[in-house]
Amino acid sequence: MYLNKISMAIIGLSSMGYAQADQGAGSETFWLWIALFALGIVGIAILFVTSYQTQKLKQFYKSMFEKQLEMERNQNLLLANMSENVHNIAKQTLEETQQLSKTSTNKDTVLGNTESRLLDVTHDLLDFLRLKSKQVEIVNEAFNINNVLNEVSGSICSQFLGSKAELIFDIHKNVPRHLIGDSLHLGQALKSILEYLMVQEELDEVKLEVSMFDTFEENVELQFQFSDKGRGIDPKTLENLFVPYYDVDTGKYVGLGLFVANALVDMMKGKLTVESREEKGSTFTLTLPFDIVNKSDQRRYRLPEKALIEKKVFIVDSNYNSALAVKRMFTYFRHEVTVLSKKEFMKTMPNLNSFDIVILDESLFDIRLIQYLNQIKMGKELKVIALNSLLHSNQNNVNDEVIDAQLFKPLNQERVFEMIVNMYNIKVPAVEEEQKDEAKQIQTYRRDFTETKGVTQHSFQDFSGKNILIVEDNLINQKVLLNLLHLSGINISVANNGQEAVDMVKKSQFPFDLVLMDINMPIMDGFTATQMIRLESQYDGMPIVAFTALVLDSEIQKMFNCGINAFLAKPLNIGKLYTAFSTYLDDTSKVAAKKKEVESQKAISYQGININEGITHANNSEALYREILKEFATAYGTSDEIFTKLIKEHRYEQVKMLCIDMRGLTGAIGAEDMHALINDILHKILYKKYELLANYNEKYKFEIQTLNRSIQKYINAA
Template identity: 35%
Template sequence: MMAFGSINFNHVIMVLVAILLLVGILIALNDQRKRNRPRPAVQKAPGKTSRKTLKRKAVKKRPIVKPFNNTIVYQILQENKLAINNVLFNLNYLLDEVAGIIASGNSVNGNELIFDIEKNVPIKLIGDPMRLTQILINLLDNTIKSSHNSIILLKISVLGQNENLGSLHFEIVDNSEKMGPTQIEELFTEPSGEVVDDSKMAFYISDRLIALMGGKISIADSSENGNTIEFDLKFSIPKKYQAYKYQIPSAAFENEKVAVAENFPETAKILKKLLSYFSPNIDVIPYDVLLLNPSQLEDYNMLMIDENLYDSEIAAIIKKIKETKAVKVVLTENILIPEQKNSKAADTVDSYLAKPFTLERVIEILIGFYGEGSVPVAEGDEIEPDTQTRPKKNDKINDTFKSNEEIPAHANVTKDDFKTFIGSKVLITEDNVINQKVIMGLLGSSGINLKLAEDGQEALDILEEEAPFDLILMDINMPVMDGYEATRRIRENRRYDSMPIVAFTGLNLKEEIEKMRRVGMNAHMAKPLNIGRIYSVFQHYLPKKNLSA
């Protein structure tokens, strides 16, 4: 398990330091906690403390810099300068970003990643989302790379909850070759020498981070084949979020018969569990049974089928069913497999659901089909807002980027090219200090009037005092107030009708991008930052100046 290529430790450090110098972010690495230093050409709203949440997703085109790196964290750990932060974060958004980052580097081996999150796990927690993200990515990435045609399970459950504190239990289970005592002991040993194994570095850093967060990691044999990585972490849970509830689908779904057909039985079990919260009529149809008798699908009102099982015979049967019955068809997609066009699905499929499943995305699918139900609300309850209603199209915004296409990257762009937007006002809502430094290094000398907000609430405060802006770049997963809620509130105010909002985030699944559109964002730009892509966004939305005049 976890045996991959090696890296030349000294060479990597030299390259990273050179890159970081170019964008001016060594300041952030030398001292994480000094966040209030002057920022050239970037003004910050007073009275807020910086918070760090890592949200990274690799993209095919080369970015300016990719700061999420174990080598950097190792250096900070060696200098005893790594601080654990405690901020409010949304666990669903964090898991979505983890899945997206994992998917970007693991498109082979036939594996499937699934989440099994117990229903009583709180949605919002206070802890260090940046470090939890890194821990999960390190452990899941190594497990996936060492597995073939397997299920990799991340399970999260509640160990206990007392007053405003709660303990969560994390398990990562695989069915790869069992590790022996010697292999396990080596994983817990600090890396040494010039050449360090990637998996050993990742595990060592995860071990150290878990310890700094008050937990302990262990590896045990699974009940069958494989290994189980386990650790517990404590989080604060403010009372107002202990009863946090989702919107639920209409009661009409309770009477629907739903068939689930998945390539892996473990995946089908998880999906049935999530659907069963709202309806008792969920049947799992094993793959071999479906192949023998696909006509049995006629008995159901909703079909949720693995995309890889959706062959021409099943497509033909569903097409015939749809001629006489309003059956709803959802294809489930494995994010570890590169997206492929399924021509058989074109005229028979109503929606898509990405794996690993989360309760939030399942609910959004159901609400899209059946509408909203009523949630019993007690005093102090927090309700996950509805995102199914798209704001009215705003003709005041030049909104021509296609929702399902990546923003094209302009070629051969330099920092000087951004001077053509001199005098424009841009609000950047981003809580990650390294991303802030990168943007400052890129745009600080452009003459663009930049304002920096470190969470959604701070962005609203700045808008109240200094609107209008020509453009808002909006991160999603932030403390205090996330990008979805901030955008909702901005779009409720007609004063901001002509103000474009572009998501700048590691969230990159189709369902997530569609959700961004629904709450009122005009386009989606994936992290890490790409010079050519951000230039395309600016060229699209910002007024250009004639510098030769």
Template identity: 20%
Template sequence: MNDEIEALRGRFGRFLVFLFWLHVPLHALVALIQGESPLYAALAGTVLAASYHLMWALQGPAPATRYLSAVALMGEAAILLFLLRGHPWQMDMHMYFFAMLALTIAWLDRQAIIVAALAVSLHHLILLYILPYAVFSQAGTVERVLLHAGIVAFQTAVLVWLNGMLIASFQRIGRMSDEIIQKNVALEERTHEAEEATRVKSMFLANMSHEIRTPMNAILGYGHLIGHTNLDDRQRDYVEKIKGAGSSLLRLINDILDFSKNEAGKLVLEMHDFDLRSTIADQVQLVSFDAQAKGVRVFTHIGPDVPAAVCGDPLRLAQVAINLLSNAVKFSAGGRVEIGLEVVERRSGPEGERAVLELVVADDGIGMTLQQQAALYKPFSQADNSTTRRFGGTGLGLAICKQILEQMGGSISVRSAPGKGSTFTCRFEMAEAGALPTSRTLSFDQIRSLRVLATDDNAASREIVQGIFGHWGMRIDLAASGEEALAACTDASARDVPFDLVLIDWKMPGMDGIELARILQQRAGDGPMPVTLILTAYSVDEAMAEAQGIPISAVLAKPIDPQALLDTITMLFAHKDATVEAMPREEVRRNQVDPHLRGQRVLLVEDNEINLEIATELLTQAGLVVDPAVNGRIACDLVARRGDTYAAVLMDVQMPEMDGLEATRHIRGSRPLGTLPILAMTAHAFEEEKNKCLDAGMDDHIAKPVSPAALVALLNRWLKPVVPETGAAGLGSRTAAADPALLLPAELAPFDLATALERVGGKAALLRRLIVSFGKDYGEVATAMNDALARGEPEDARRRAHGLRSVAGSLGLHEVQSRATDLEQLLLLPSSGRAAIDTEIAALDAALRSAVAAARTLEVPGAGAEIAHDAAAADPERAAQALAELRGLLLRRSLRAREAYDKFASASGVPVAERNQHPLCAAVLRLDYAAALDIVDRIDGRAEAESFGDGFDPDAPAVNFVAQRNNS
């Protein structure tokens, strides 16, 4: 109780400081109006305000302060009364005394109220007997003073009584508070065990998540990496099955974690504007391939009054839709699946328009009995729970859907019968949002004016496309084959009314869609080619890879979503010249960061050797240079020394010596948020674990097992391009990578250096090293092919030609690439004669010899020479250690490599006068780390040939830090 009263007195005391000082200008203003000196009036107010302010500063809400304030409050009213003498309002100013007297009750001190009352009485007596003219200039009498005194006494009594009531109320509240506290303590004791059990459960789930995700990261990571190597069909099938099983296990883990979060009430819905139609369309596309494999047709119907943009959580809504769609496809064999979205009600409120939406997913699959429906939303329960289950799953999907919809204020229901399919109906409410940002600059009338040709060998598909365009009020021409479409385009061009847009099915008998697009491109010549859209029920990635080199504007997957088609057409014709060539297969996999980010350096902090290797490979494939650190302490040291060179830090959480959270807090001490992105890459997937990372100063979070696409998306969002590190004194002013002229000549026939540099992201040091390695490794490839053919192993010769073709294309060796391609095709044909093959190998060898000779001109003279040394002064053990240290520094492109070279030269007994003359020293001084590494390998006698096969990635850095760390 005392604490509450003291808190109230403190707030009131601070308020009075401002109140007293506010009276100073008030006094001056009143004096000015009355024709008095404002200076003296302000001075009187200042004395009162300063006196109280000083007392408050010295003693706070002590009794002395309270009593002084009571007198000063009455003094403020007395000053105003004095200043208004002779004014009609003077008698009204007496009311201010009563206001100031009432104000003192806030002190909750009856003595302060009594002091204020005495001050009022004293004031009236002074005015009556000493300064009667100030107030009672005409009718001042004792009786009148006594009347005022009686009124003041009555008010004082009321205030004292009210003060007592307030004190009693505070005391009663205090006793009740004590009782509540005691009951809360008892309640806490009774619930402690339950809370502890909940905490243990949460920690168990978090730990199990981490422990499961760590090996899962290895399984999926290695599966992804193996998929990029040369595999035969049987091996590729095994790898795909391993990845599929791993992904299924990961979905199970995610479902369990989602369900646990929902059960604990920790599911938090995000609220932001999103495109509702696109969200549903994306989920349909995700199940389209599984549906096609099972012969299931998926149809979408979105009502015309469904708002284009709503405010809510698109990820959770998508989770509901994909669960229902996946189940519908899974439990159907043939037939159809329909997904519909309608507005069933609109509501207006203070926050704007809200729509009650109904999402319906219907199938004609196996259906369910009433008993199965009753257990449908129970966790870990499935309609088919027999020991001979035909359908997999966790039994959590629908339970999670129910939780999400209830969180949205909605519901889910089902109608089903055995053998007659199932219909799930979800209701939820969302606020309608304004128009989303869009790049559309084309009106619908402009779209209607386009001339369109649709080509598809399937009559039903042609009818569907015709119906979509007809709904938009557009007429289109139809063709049933590539030949028919080609004839239509030729005729339209001859009549000078060419088609603006051509939609082509990919897989058609005879002339397929890609071939048709190629012919249209050839016939267009230098003139404009119609905007070309490829439609396919197969893999979009495969279609784009096959269309490489053809100006395909876009590839859309079947079944066609009308809104997606309209959006694509609008975008393409808003930027008519923005047709793009189909991306190569490496880009289709989306495993590389944006071009302007490639070659950036990142710090990877990971203590698990397998995870470190996988993450390094993924980041390297993404086009980044990787520095490894096995714990937080090493990471902090690296950031302190080389932080300006890092575009981001990827940080594990659980590590020895110093964990990721502590390391992040340490780094943030010198590099605050917004300077160096720190991204958590950890097996911890719980929301609270993610929040711990963010609270420690990390910018974002990605859970293991790491999806390469998700990792690249995260890097594209957060990477901050940095300027390459500058040289220190005595070591030059810029890195070799910053200036290709330091490493490569202007021309190097027959290498197309401009093309090759572009393929390696402009990294001249990397290209130089690749060319030197090419000169060492591919000089005798023709001989190796002849030997393989002599042994009766044409497949070995074909693999060598294939590998050479890949490397030659990456290094700009166009003639070698062409010869290797022709030879590979020849070796694929069983009917090829040995004479023709020998002729192609001879032609390839001639082109190779010129390239190898040019590559060998880049080798460092004397790189293989031994360092002249004084054997008596040499310390072989110390020299070996110094050489290993030098190699590590060269791998990290550290400027400390010069210091390490001096240590190595000293330990090797090299005379001081000769140290700066050696090629290794020259390479270190000009920051040619690639050449220096080559010389170190030769000195150490462990030079290893670079291997370039199908897995060679021209945009990836040359340094595999894990592998080279193990080698050193």
């Protein structure tokens, strides 16, 4: 249409010009008209082009806006039915627990795995809320990469105990031992990705390959590449992989861990990508920048004697890729390594006389092999290592004198280093020991603590007046412990890392009766902190109980060697925590758990919120529930202002998203009155009765403020 008008204008202009020329009109007038009409044509053309471009731009922004809204809808749908979903998981967990208590022979392990489902949902919800309210902070401090990998492997293998899949850590030689970065959130991201991969069916292996690249800046870049040989991810799922949702069919939350991991990686200035081919498997690639603590230290693990290097090593593993990863660990120490497949080894047993170290899959140790290895040992020094997996560590392990050491996969250089040193009975130079006062020595508890039944938050009042130091870098874990113990009357101090713990122990005006020591921490880990404390004999009588996810015999022995008295396996079990307290703090008091349990079951009533219902949704952990309430109040406590603003601006889609968030969260925390109001508002939105929404401004304000007061009252309750 625009073009037709322009063409007609040009024809008319030309006709006028020719007519004027023929009539002999003045040339100046003629050219003036030509200039005016030409200018008009150019203006029309510019207007046309601008209009066209504007339309395209509007369509582009509209498309982008719709995609953004769709992403927000998908994200908010995660919480759309949170109350019903969490309730269903809690109900299902209870039913499974009751059924398993009647039929299972291994009740503790199975029930622990069952109950952890709800606990995982609760922790993910806390992470979600903290990200929503922008409370997550990235802290860059020195840390040991091996401690992070140990923590992750211990947690994953405990969670997926008995899996047929092989978990492989393949760590390149140039990866530094000590780095500067956020170890806490790095571990969380690694764990979330591995959890996603490990839940697949018919999975043969999951491999984490860690490598380092130099950058043009002062720091380095670590690449964590996760790969599997599973079914792969279909294109539609892949497109929305980092958008979490609730799967009605399976009754589980899908992708919430990946959503949190992706957000944390972005905050750490890294990048997380994924590629997948159906029936071929998937590859997640996580890259993160770090600083190196000591750039001049090229060789991070030094064996104390030259006789320990350049050994001839022979490896046979049930998984060949795993064997290659183990080979990389040993070649780091300049060993000459030969790898043979399990199939080839079983077909024809090779001559092992020329080797110094033989590392064999534990399933290979039959009577014939044991006799053969004993014959070799009679004529030369041969070290025999049985290779097993943390995922199968509950199975019967081979225990024969021919075996010098047990090695559990997945591995890292530090554990291999320590195994070599211990296997050859070489003492690494340590701090000179003082003469210890035997009277001050305290009990060493070498097994996992048994669980005291019927323990509640009030049970810890049995230890009122005691002084405890909690050493923990995870803020959520700190808050959970503080909330758990805040009614106990225990005097609690908190250290964020090992160095702070050492300083607080030495500078404290009163002696600590117990130290709860996390192992994996930045700046100074729990092993080193304990060693530093034990240097002074005046602290010999102070019990130190470790928190750790990796409870291998070698790791437990390492704890005792550095002066730790006992350990608690992660995740925290309050019944075992009470047992630990009883072991080291209970001088005269008797266990009053049953009495406290009856007292705690009395109905608690706060306006607008059902506390008991909320605690049930938080895996019956009052400490976790309090933490969720705090995070909810921070993220949504002033949502009435947002609600009123959105309605005033007629932004009804955003009002809907806010209410979807609030419906799920209020159901999860037991805020029954607010939950009912939100359902009423969503009903009006569903039928597009937007004109009625303004009537809810005061109601929303009243309910959220009432809820805020009740939450604060409950949190402050003594």
